[in-house]
Amino acid sequence: MSKSNSRSFRVLVSGPLAVFTRPEMKAERVSYEVMTPSAARGVLEAVLWKPSMRWVVTEIAVLNEIRWMSFRRNEVNSKLSPRSRNDYFADEDRAQRNTVALREVAYEIKAHLCLTEKAGPEETVTKFEEMFERRLEKGQTFHQPYLGCREMAADIRAADGEREPISLSKPLGLVFYDFDYLSEPPRPLFFEARLDRGVLRLPTWDEVRRDNQGRAEE
């Protein structure tokens, strides 16, 4: 393997609606103000993902002013898998839930990819770099990329670098980073986020996990 990290990609993601749900307001959804790292990862994975690679998001720049809207939808109370039941009627299991969503969002995601332990000898970072570029160019995705919630479809393309981030700077508090799937059951990881002239800079996975584990032993 010649190198472990790919070069940085800049991807422009936008959509009319986005809900990056705060865990504390999850039943009656309220979004974070800014896209979360795991949502950015999800968008990239919609374009390209293999077990032998993973995405590392380093920066999320907010390109549109933060605007909100709120609505109610009829949802359901239970989770089920197709195997468990086949007599489920959504009408009898309604939960009306409120959502406070973001409107007209656009983000520039800066990320690179690296190989995992599952990468075979024939797989190289360059291969994935080129695959990602081709797929992004052609608009190919494995599934519809979305902004936090499956219903909030996203448009994704290579960033042209013409758009400036907004000028807002503020602390965002503890923001969800991602799930730590190495622990059983998976545990949520949080990081202290700060918007700096419209840009959210992300700590690395190792930093966050060290930060979250280190203090757990106190």
Place this chain on the structure above:
Amino acid sequence: MMLRALVELATREGLVESDDFEKKRVDFEIQIDDDGRFVGLISLQGEDGKGQRMSVPRFPSRTMQVVPGFMVDNAKYVLGIGDPKKDKSERLAKCQAAFIGLIKDAFTATKDPGLSALLAFYERIADNLASVLRDRSADKWSGSEILFFSDPTLGRLHDRPAIREYWAAFRNAETNDGGSTERARCLVTGRYDVIERLHPMLKRVPGGQSSGAAVVSFNADAFESHHLSQGDNAPVCRSAAIAYTTALNWLLEKVDDRPHRHGVRIGDDAVALYWTTAPDKALSFFADLWEGPRKEEAERFFESPWKGQPPADLDQNRFYAVTLGGNAARVVVRDWFETSIGKVKENLSQYCDDLAIGAVRRPFAIWQLLAAIDPPGKATAPPDMGARVFAASLKGTPLPRELLRHALLRMRVPGKKAEAFWVLGARVALIKATLLGIGRTDQNKTHLKEVTVSLDSNSNLTAYNLGRLFAALERAQQNALGDVNSTIRDRYFSAATMTPALVFPRLLRMAQHHIAKAKAENREYGIERTVTEIVGRLPATGLPSLLTLEDQGLFAVGYYHQREAFFTKRKTSNPPAASAAGEE
């Protein structure tokens, strides 16, 4: 960030005494002696029927299930007395058994004499209960009274140091209602702590259950992820959970003549709460503005909103607002807003200026504005309209354009004679404010920024002048005929606003007759001159055949201004000066 800001508020105001004890109103004191015999029942209720505040072991949050408090609880748990209509005796027995169970555990651990006296009290509960009921008969109890025990030598039993210590230790070791004791990072404080599984409830949130509703709650499995259950989905430690809910309950609390300490009811099912990072006198002004202006204060506010307020040094402090509604057992956060106090002052001043109309020199409360656009007895505006008006006033954004449509629809309904005077004023104020908002944001409609507070007799806006003309014609009719059953406003207002070219020629012909009649009876009062003057301002090319929604709004404002000018004229001895003074 909202929870963090609330925790800061709780700390600043010293709302949380400790995680294990809370201040609560207690209604009765049961005195017992060392052998557990009943001595007396003392009512601590004041004249307002409310009990005395004291520090008691923190109550559990419960809805339907039986969960006892420790040493202090309501009559159902302490005495097994409930409302005979609602409470079943088996359930009451269960409650009481659970309550005694906790005391037994405490006694095993501490051997405190207070607890042994209390257990002795329960051993002869039948006799003792009969004595209690002699002091206060069974039909007087509702089950919700909070009681505690005291002993002449041992004092308030729940206040005894050994018992308090036991309670704190018990709470710490408690496995959080069966949740994990594993520590996790609290997403409010960032510290590692035991995670609160069920969060305390909020009271008095409109639309929520009366027993309380929770902000952070996962009461159906569709709300949970990754095999996490309840509070583990949103790791918040106990002290943060207690602090933020205490802060919200404090904001929601009824104070004197206000329904909420720092909150405004907006619409039927929402309440907007607001607070700042430093105590600020301006907060009470905000309440006056949104809730129902008390006259003098509101007037002062209107003249110069921040007169007598501390200068701008506090303006850098943060201002927070959250709109909450209830959805059964859950609290819905509808809107969350964070800015500086200075910015809010600026936005509110603009909101007040926008709403200023004619001689009505006071801000309208939000409920008044909404009442003014609903037809009598019906609510047609969308339920979230109040919240949107509130948000617009805070954020300095334009009022929803939808309001214009609702207000204009309402204008077309024939006015009831009994309708309160302020209603028309509020309606037109809302139209004016909406127009100004559109004028500021829409590049193609900057002419809407010209809308004035009172009559602008130099305006060249056609729709505005048509509104004035309509008022003048209505006046001419009144001068000629006095009060009639159906005025031209009742019959033609709607058509005149929408299709002026069709209606005005006919109205003008009618007016000729009215003016002639008024002249004959010497009641003309210069109306002909006004009509001529306004007609002269209309375009020579002819009247527009259709008016847009915004122009219909201008029409309504012109109508209101002109009508008000007539009233002022009649009241003052010097008509020209009065109309000039009305101009901005």
